[in-house]
Amino acid sequence: MSAAATRPGFVETAVDAVTSSRWSLYGLAATRIALGLTVAVQLIINAPDRGYTWGAGARWGLPLRDTGVWADWPMWVADAGPVLFTTVYLATIVAALLMAVGLFTRWTTIATLVLWMSLFVAAPLIETGGDAILRMTLAYLVLSDCGARFSLDARREAAGRRRPLRERIPGWWIALWNNVAVVLIAHQIVMVYVGSSLWKLESDRWVDGTAVYYPLSTEQFSPWLDQLGWLYGWAPFVLGATWSSLVVQFVFPLLLLNRSTRLVAFVVLTGMHLGIGFLMGIMYFSMVMIAADAVLVSDDSWRRAARAVRTRRWRRGQVSDRPDAVVTPERL
């Protein structure tokens, strides 16, 4: 039999690649933690306003819902009495926090998604730009094995107090859906960035480098206008912020092709989102985007970063064990 005859074909290689290992487990864990905290923190901050933001007092927004795309979604949360509504509200916070710490991860991820959606459809008028990404990333996370790292589930499993999922479900099945989730999240992010950059390229203000000046001059997107108004009128800042945002988003898919440029993209975009979140007062949107971007950091990059930190700590005498090849982000 020739070598060509025994060499696996494209489909066989692809099937093996997708079903033999779970991709981006550390990235998914970071996404899970960040999204769980984002949901929980939002709800905690808005807790005093819950009755008129998502509860009975939010019914003035129903015409938008009824003429919009969410018309067919059940409104059971807003229709519930104040006690049940508050119970559901608290349950959403608890589910999001449990998801963040990774306890009963798959179930708490599903619970967070369902409960968050129940609140969301009650008041679509006050949705923010990050809600769509949050909604879709949470749904994709349900498919993934996002509790395999940085989670209480993983600790319990390592301590023998929890039966590993792969003993109950075939490993290839878990890997397949985990990797589908990674692909869908990555695709969603890429499309948001590329789509956004293509829209921007159609606008004269983005092309001439002045676009950022306009939202930063409005009351809606400028909580620091009194303090930083001088900066928003400074042409080099406006030009740099406008064009860097446009260029980074446009070349984002190309930056993903190489491991080092992928890391550069993640760092630059994280900085960009933190800047947008702080300067424009839209931190939720920024946190959701950073959380979704985290999927793009490979497990190898997490391990190399962990090893670098461990080596630095060893040199400083903060740890006694010399770093070896099996340093993981869980044990710095």
Next chain:
Amino acid sequence: MSEAPSTHARGWQRLLMLTVAGVVVVHSAVVGLWLSPDNPIRESVGSSFLASYVNPYFQQSPRAMDPGVQYADEALQIRVRIRDESGEPVESEWVDLTAAAIDRKGWVPTRMDLAARTIAVNLNAAIQDLPGDLRPQVQEEVPDDELRNLEVALQDGGATPVETARYFASSFMAVQFGTLYATGLWDGTVEQVQVRVGLRRVPDHAEREDVRLADEDFEWFDLGWRDAIRANEAAQQAFDQYVER
């Protein structure tokens, strides 16, 4: 990558994998087309076809997610005709519902602080979408039992059913929001509400040294008086806390 319990795919595994891959590719292509600007491929597929798939769960828009498209301040004001304890009707002063939210705004504003401004944004857009010669009609006082006539007049005058529905949904929300707010703010029974939306555009970047947005006046558009839209007791009690805040 993580641990690798390699496996040689069986026939049905390959079939499942290929099916899943096909679904992922189609889903990704549809979402990608939805997010892309107008282009020949998108036109040939058709926006309504794309919308039928992405709505509601995968509904998203680069414009909605991109704060960089905001080029104006928008404001919402209301005034009401209220019957006080003596039974006399009183007309209130204009109250700016967006100003209160600005005073509270920080780098993590509460969700509700978006409400008044979002109503203003939607209502401004809905009014702008109406044919120009029809706009004076929505500035007339219209009691509830004649709203249907207004709807017919708008459509007879050239507004599409979508534009008409968007206008009525936006104005209904504004009136109900105004009713709830005024009921929480003043004693008495709110009988009618008038809504006013404003817009002021950020001065051009080239003029930034000479004029700031704060120096610009709002362009106001007053809708006609509408009958108040009262909510049930539970809704009003919940909303009162917003007014008191």
